Structure formats: structure tokens, C-alpha cells
Amino acid sequence: MAKQAKVADEMVLTAEMRLGMRLKLARQIRGMTLKAVAEAAGCSESLLSKIENGKASPSLPMLHRLVQVLETNIGWMFEEVDGEEGIIFRAGARPLIALDSLRQGDGITLERVIPYSPGHLLQCNIHHVDEGGASAGPIRHVGEEVGYVICGEVELSVGERSFHLKPGDSFVFESELPHHYRNVGTERASIFWVNTPPTF
Template sequence: MEPVIRSTRSDDAAKFVGVSLRLRLARTMRGMTLKALASAVGCSESMLSKIETGKTSPSLPMLHRLAEALGTNIGWMFEENHGEDGIVFRSGDRPIIALDPLRRGEGISLERVIPYAPGHLLQCNIHHIAAGGESAGPIQHAGEEVGYVLQGRVDLILDGRVFSLGPGDSFVFASNLPHAYRNAGDGPASIFWVNTPPTF
């Protein structure tokens, strides 16, 4: 199945304006200088300045490092629709997160099954991966993850090992293990992915 929603370029730009503003807000509320935060996440001060002013967008691993250094959650950085009373999220109305294709991992969008909200113990997305797409990474963080391949062929790279997966295959692992994934087939692939605690 093809992704239900496709973000337009203007939608993505608008989301990252919000991300840059929230990053700057979180940093200033913690009394951190650009230099201190850049040092904490392992990037240059000029790169962080470009992220905060919306001139460039961060990779997924960089977003994880920023959220950890700022004591926040990546989901807080993105505006999201909270559905009907925060309970039901209709097909076609769920938010799509598409990061910068040069640094986020080519050809990947995340469809929120559970939009981020304070108090959720779980985070759930459908990772849509275009042919030839792969995640940026590997990444590591606290928690546990489980996934179920909905369509296509996927390679899960976990702590240096490669697991080839197809429709109906599932996986589980501790999130502190370095992990990444890629589309190993000729067509689109989708993974139903759940992790706890919410980190994105």
C-alpha cells in the first residue's frame, strides 16, 4: 500500500520552521548558549545556528541528540493533530513527518499512528520507505522497539548484524543497540513500528 498522505514541500518547510523555533526556545529556556549545545551534540556552532534559523534541517540522529541534550522529546518539536479527543486518528488525517532527504535518510517518511502527546508511554509510526531508501544512522537511545513489516523487503541493521525481513516478519530489540534500516526491494516498503518510551 502506498502512504496515505504525502507531505508537500511547503508542508515540510512549515514543520521545520516550527522545529527551529522550538529548538531555540528549549535552548534559551535552559540558559544554554549555541556553543554549549553544539558541543553537547557534536556539531559546529554554525550548523546549529542554521538549524535554529530554519536554513537547514537536522538529521534524525541529530534530532535525537538535540532532544536528549535539551531534556525534551522530538515529538514536542513537531506540531501535530490530536484527533478526536486524542483517542481516534482517522486515515488521511494522521501527521506525516518527512525530514531533509540529504541528512534524514533518503526516501523515508513517518506516518504518526499515535501523534505525540505528553503522558503517552508508547510511540507508534508507520515508516514508509521508498525503493532505494534508507535511514540515517545508526542511532541509539533508551527504550525498547518492536516492528512488523507491512509490505516490501527490508534490511534491519542491528548492532552491525543485518536481518532480511519481508511482509509479516516482526522484530524486537533494546533501543540502546545501534540500529538502522533500508529498503532491500524494488518497490515501496512499510514497517509498523512501536517504541517506548516515546523519543520522536
């Protein structure tokens, strides 16, 4: 178990480093300074510098703002070319993305089911939410989402409504509605989550 946890930690670290490098590359391609991007995205210059160097992780809403400022998308930030000809992604080898490890929304890790590719119309992740964890938000964007609770208990808020979900429950909603979620159980929760078009 300790070995598996170490491998998972290393995968998250690699994902954070990749995210930082891609953010920096996108910024440099557009000829923007750290200060300009930070101001436009509503964060501090020092935090953005830490994110670019893989020493901090942005919350999901902040990441949405950053990619908008940089005129790219979240999927490109985590693009993977691994997998057996882009069809099979083996258990234990899928990339893990800890978006909120150092900010509000602590305790959420995304496990990529479909590594990003420009050819995919769908985006699919397993959202692992630690006890007490919650998404930063609410967020809203173009598209439609569907999910299935694998384990644990979560509260899903969509617009003005909130829903208590347990294993086996599923949901669907228009992504333009403000939405966020949190673990309200006593164990880690996992949600199989699909949305289209890909947004992160």
C-alpha cells in the same frame, strides 16, 4: 495524485518549521547560544541555524543528540494537540515528519500514528522509506521496539546481525542495541513501528 503529493509536502514543511521553532525555544529557555548547542551536539552552527529556521532537517542521530543537549525529548518537538479528543487520527490528517531530507538517511518520512502526548507510554509511527533510503545511524537508547513490514523490502541491522525483511515480517528488539535500517527493494517500503518509552 498531484494534489495529494502537494498536501503531503505542505505537511512535511509544517513539521520542519515546528521542529525548528521548538528547538529554538528549548535552546532559549536554557539560555544557550547556537554555538554552545552546536558544539555539544557535534554539528556546525550554520546547520543548527538552518534547522531552527526550518530550512534543513536533522538526521535522526543528530536529533537525538540535540534533545539530549537541550534536556528534552523528540516527542515534545513534534507534539500535536489535534485529533478527535486525542483518540482518533484520520487517514491523510496525521502529521508527517521528514527527519533526514537534507542529510544522510535521505528518503525517510515518519507518519505519526500516535501524536506525542506526555500521557502515552507508547510511541508509534509508520516509517516510509523511499527506494535506496536508509536511517542514519546506528542509534541506541533506552526501551523496546516492535515493528511490522507493511510493504517493500528492508534490511534491519540490530547489534552485529542483519535481517532481510519482506511484507508481513515482524521484529522486536531491545533499543539499547545499536540499530538501523535501509530499503533494499525496488519500491517504497513502509514499516509500522512501535517503541516504549517514547524517545522521538
